[in-house]
Amino acid sequence: MLTTEDKIQNSITRVFKAVFPNTTNHYDTLFGGTAMQYMDEVAFITATRFSRQKMVTVSSDKIDFKKPIPHGTIIELIGKVTYLGTTSLKVRVDIFIEQMYDDSREKAITGEFTFVAIGDDKRAVKIV
Numbered sequence: 001m002l003t004t005e006d007k008i009q010n011s012i013t014r015v016f017k018a019v020f021p022n023t024t025n026h027y028d029t030l031f032g033g034t035a036m037q038y039m040d041e042v043a044f045i046t047a048t049r050f051s052r053q054k055m056v057t058v059s060s061d062k063i064d065f066k067k068p069i070p071h072g073t074i075i076e077l078i079g080k081v082t083y084l085g086t087t088s089l090k091v092r093v094d095i096f097i098e099q100m101y102d103d104s105r106e107k108a109i110t111g112e113f114t115f116v117a118i119g120d121d122k123r124a125v126k127i128v
């Protein structure tokens, strides 16, 4: 029987992407809306892997864009469950920038998303 902590650890979700020019804005940095789409997707995968139930996004909390993400870099998105309620849970997603040709790495964006488990009638159900 897995504990909640086991499920949190097992559901940590890491996704890498290359920042190609089709994802950037006119400053040659990753477009904020694209970053938020990536984050919501990783948060959704994390929530689903944690619960193995149908999950929907009900809210996004503050998203901090600390560093611009230049094209020609690699980003890693990491999703982790940070709070478990009755029918809802929260997932924090951090985005790190990695340079392609050296080992440097820094955090660029962080944000939190709330998901609710729903049943076939689309109403909230307990996360089991």
Ligand SMILES: CC(C)(COP(=O)(O)OP(=O)(O)OC[C@H]1O[C@@H](n2cnc3c(N)ncnc32)[C@H](O)[C@@H]1OP(=O)(O)O)[C@@H](O)C(=O)NCCC(=O)NCCS
Pocket: 055, 056, 057, 058, 059, 084, 085, 086, 087, 088, 089, 114, 116, 118, 122, 123, 124
């Ligand atoms: C998700 C949904 C079914 C919840 O319905 P609801 O009537 O608000 O449900 P409840 O009031 O019973 O709240 C359910 C849980 O969500 C939490 N919640 C609701 N609105 C919230 C918000 N804005 N922020 C944070 N948590 C919220 C409640 O605190 C509760 O958590 P708990 O059970 O862990 O204590 C409904 O809001 C919905 O269908 N929203 C649209 C979802 C969607 O289409 N998302 C985009 C595509 S995935």
